[in-house]
Amino acid sequence: MKRVNEYRKLYNVAPDTDLKQLKTTYRNLVKEWHPDKFQDETEKAAAELKSQQIIDAYHFLVSIAPETKEANLAEYTVTTTESGIADFKHKGLLLEVSFMDGTTYEYFGVNKNMYAKLVNADKPYRFAKRNIFNAYLYRKSKKDQVQD
Incomplete structure (x- = not known):
């Protein structure tokens, strides 16, 4: 449950968030944390880690979304x-x-x-x-x- 809550907090979404809203939030987070936006190597490395976390969280949240479960x-x-x-x-x-x-x-x-x-x-x-x-x-x- 810790991972579920952590990912929901990262995306700032409720348990019943639909896939469309999840996708929109995902795209916005990816744009915000894309490594190419950062010039400093430390910031770039941190952004790469954050981007990977955002991608993992998205796939996880999609797999437990109500629409996915219903399908x-x-x-x-x-x-x-x-x-x-x-x-x-x-x-x-x-x-x-x-x-x-x-x-x-x-x-x-x-x-x-x-x-x-x-x-x-x-x-x-x-x-x-x-x-x-x-x-x-x-x-x-x-x-x-x-x-x-």
Whole structure:
């Protein structure tokens, strides 16, 4: 969730910001922080880092935008209802779930307590279906997107 909040703060956007507004903000930030605008080498290097952060934030925010989630809802529903869990990993507040159909989703804000319940559940898939899949902010993982 820290990364989500950090990126939203960078773009100064709300959770329900549409893709058009996100794109406009992205273009304005890229223009403002483009490395070619700076003559001093230190400023140029800082601008390059900031530009990379702006690009990463844009791709991330697009992947969790309501319009993107809505467009991919049918695929997500099929995956979470028909495909079992192949593997899952937890780090910080991020839970990464790999499904048997080859897709991977990241769930944000999953605390250690919820993860412990998932690990200790008699049927982890059933537990995740009831308590994680539709309760947390999620996005399709880049690992999976690269394979597409």
